Amino acid sequence: MDNVLTSQRFFLLLAVMASGFLLYLLGPILSPFLIGALLAYLTDPVADRLEELGVSRTAAVVIVFVILTTLITMLILLFIPKLTHQIQVMIHQIPAVIALFEEKAIPAIQAFLGDGVSFGDIESFKKLVASHWEKTGDIMAQVASGITRSGLAVVGWIANLLLIPVVTFYLLRDWDVMMDKIGHLLPRSVEPVVSRWAKESDEVLGAFIKGQLLVMLTLGFVYAVGLWLVGLDLALLLGMLAGLASIVPYMGFIVGIFAAGVAAYLQFHDPVILLWVSAVFGVGQALEGMVLTPLLVGDKIGLHPVAVIFAIMAGGQLFGFVGVLIALPVAAVIMVFLRHVHDGYKNSHLYGSDTVVDVIADEAPQEQDIGLDEQR
Structure with missing residues (x-):
């Protein structure tokens, strides 16, 4: 029995490692599928609620999908152009911000702390910032030029955008069925724990x-x-x-x-x-x-804010944009796993048991009595 349980756990570990390796290999094409899965996960409770009210699953998914698509389309049409314009305005204001700190903030700080406080060579800093923004502009121009010249890149970008609503619709429609099937695929001995x-x-x-x-x-x-x-x-x-x-x-x-x-x-x-x-x-x-x-x-x-920041940065470092998308789900699983590991450690002989604590407590007065006898 123990051998069977060990084999099942080893098989489950191999499956998780193989999935992680495939995720790493297929990362460049997974973005629309992961975004679709995230949207399906967020909207599945709404579809379930509509089902409880007597609406069929397909009709509930259609209602949720239409509302979600409308909201996203409105956000894109209303906010993206304004955000783009405001980002350009902010970039043009960077020299004015540097001048404001040079003329107002730094003299005020020096007057408060004393003339001995130095902020280094401001001119060199201004030139450094200016050169980096010029390089950023050149890089963006090269990227835009490359995308314009490459029809295949444009087609791929559009195809990924069109895949997101399609993936979201089908995943949302079959979400509960897929979760049930995944549960039945797990080895019976570990299924309750998983x-x-x-x-x-x-x-x-x-x-x-x-x-x-x-x-x-x-x-x-x-x-x-x-x-x-x-x-x-x-x-x-x-x-x-x-x-x-x-x-x-x-x-x-x-x-x-x-x-x-x-x-x-x-x-x-x-x-x-x-x-x-x-x-x-x-x-x-x-x-x-x-x-x-x-x-x-x-x-x-929920997840601790520092854990969220670390998870997103680590996911982006390891897997790029795909890593950012899967960072929070993986962090949630790791948090639950660490919680159970912590509980198991606290209940194990490595941490100590109540019996050991009781023995130490019983021996402590005896040691004190011995010490008093020696002093006498």
Whole structure:
């Protein structure tokens, strides 16, 4: 029996390693499939809810798919052109930002800390930044020229975009069936454990994606609307940037208020505008702490922000864009695995048992008595 169990676990380990190796080999073509799988995972609960209301699975999938496609199309048509324009505006403002720090911020810091404080050669820094931006522009021009000349690259890019909705539709339609079949393929001896771990991983991942990411998107919208009401030209870009940075508590507030403050001062040249920018981020921070986090995340156990950042960076380093897409699911599984390893270690003889603790506790008074006798 033990040999059979060991063989099954060894087979499962080999299957996981083979899947990882195939993922590494097929990485360049997996992006549309992974994006489709992510969208199917996010929208499957909505389709399940519609089924509970009496709608057939196919009709529920069609309804969810139409709503999802409409929302994504509206986002692309409304926001992408504006974001592109605002990024160009931000790039042109970089010399003005450097000049602002050179003429205003650095003298103020030196006056506060003393003239002995030095910030190095500012001119060399300005030339370095300028040269890097020129190189970036040349690289982007070369990439754009190469894509334009290569019809095959354009066709491949369009094909990947068209594959995403197709993959999303079919995966969403058969999601529950596929999960059930995968469960039946597992060796019977490990199926209960793997199913329990998969359920816990789903809870961890769901708590983060359906909770924290909703908080980030909502904050990005609130910041963008607030900065737009203030009159900031880069409102959408800076609002979305602050929302994304909110993956780490208070980081979105710090990054957003600093970047928006600099942009607002460069645009209006009036220190009073900084009070309005501060008010926008103050309202957003209060909304996050009192409404969004308790309502959307609550006491769910999600992924730690530092673990999320490390997972995304590690995935991108190892597997490129595909690694970024699979980073969070893999991090959720690893988190659940480490939790069970931790519990197993705490209950093992390596950590110590209650019997050992009791023996030590019983022996401690005897040692103290012996010490007292020796002193006497």
